[in-house]
Amino acid sequence: MYISIRSDSTPDGQPVHPLLTSVSMSDETLPVDGPDQEWIIRTTIKESPMQGCELLFRRYYSPLCSHAVRILYSQTIAEDLVADVFCDFWANRLFEQVNTSYRAYLFRMVRNRSINYLQRELHKQPSETVSENYIENSSVHPEQQLSVEELYQAIEQTVHSLPAQCKKVFLLSRYEGKRTHEIAEQMQISPRTVETHISKGLSTLRSNLTKMGFISFLLWLIS
């Protein structure tokens, strides 16, 4: 039995972040996956790359989006990023160069691009809490590399630790991509307060990840 954090859906079918809903219990048994099942895709790609790519898309698009959301914390950015990966995969003939499983290849690509995106995004805004000393002191140790798992868990924890109101605004804005005035209307607060909450959420995220060495370690990070 596992405690699963499930992404429940609202009545209109829109996915909602689990933190906005309650944690539910699940006793699903885990299906046992056999060895690599990609040979069908592999042979299809040889005969018709377009059909093969479509098969890959059908199989991996959803789990890849779900995975990217954990890092990017935004549904729309994650979906666009994964779609871009598939587009490059097709247009640059990357499917001819894959020498691991397609699954591993696509997951690695999505993870790397998500991390790059987040790093660029967090670096863009000046941070008030990053201490230069910290970065210097935390000398980079290959063993100390932050794994992608640690990264998205840290992000989840950080979002969890935000004050309730701030967390809700941050999730509605960042995670669900709602506009400032929509959130203001929905929560009966001023747009300015909404913006303050969003920027507080982002700066907390940035300072926490910097403390963990994410931003400075990032260049060393290999998925």
Next chain:
Amino acid sequence: MCLIDIRSRTIEMIITKEILFEYFFGRVTTVQKEVIEEWKKKPENEDFFFACLEEWENSYPQHRPNEAAALERYKRFMLEMPPQARQPNKIKVQPLNTIQRKPSQWYWMAAAAVLLPLIFMSLWQVEYFYYQTYTTQFGETKTIILADQSQVVLNAHSTLKVPRDMFAAGAREVWLTGEGFFNIAKHPIHQKFLVHTDKLDIEVLGTKFNVSDRRGSARIVLEEGKVKVTPVAVDAPEREEALVMHPGESIEVTSARRAPVKKYVKPELYTAWRENKLIFEQTPLFEVLQTIEDYYGIQFVVEDSSLSKEQFTGVLPNNDLGVILKSLSRTYGFTIYREEQTVRLQ
């Protein structure tokens, strides 16, 4: 399944899907985490790791995207963008979310070919619509009364660009090339008056001053009032510091030395051109000749190099080039040969 040596401690641990799921949830112990992270670095374990990750994401999704719509877009993308010829890792592809807006790159090329001339035309139109431009020919001066009753005397071979609706923009602003004398009217609401030149920006609060912007250098001489001058930085993006000027001062910026130079001068030497006089006080002859060149659009050729060291003090009448040349030749004893726009001094 896995035997790993971590810091001389041998830990035996079987990496199963279940333990990896716990790892994805972040519910493993530090030691377990270390073992898994060592284990997953090995290439042979990669497939199993990502297979479990995929299953985990399918079982406990953080997000369920609208797959059908995304697949439709992807299929359309594949039809419209055939794979590039083999040039791995070189080509950047249009991201998917932009192709909806761009039917094809050909349309863009065609549209650009048609639209660009139109845009340039309309920019010119807009320029014409928004600005009134005053120009003087060689040997000509013009007095312009602006909408706010400020007076500008435009020296020869100069241009002044004035917004047609001067007061709409909030500040009074004009653009000058060449030389002009400004007598700025005080205005109760629109306090600021800005004169832009290539090298200097001048901010005024009701005053009289002369600006020249010729041959790559700019000079402002203040006769009355107070102005703030900001050199326009050429290579540095940020503006240089503003200088405040008082009457009788001049600020000069040349192309050779960009730092502004402040001097005390007699303003009347610099503004006498308005009364059709040119006044010089120990001015190097070559500067005198340059001033005349700028005014009349002629070219001096000095064949006696000793002449260039001479200085000139005096008043020249500035409404007849013939008179000027005659008085110069009498002063220095050179002979003048005039061929069209070239004047030879021997």
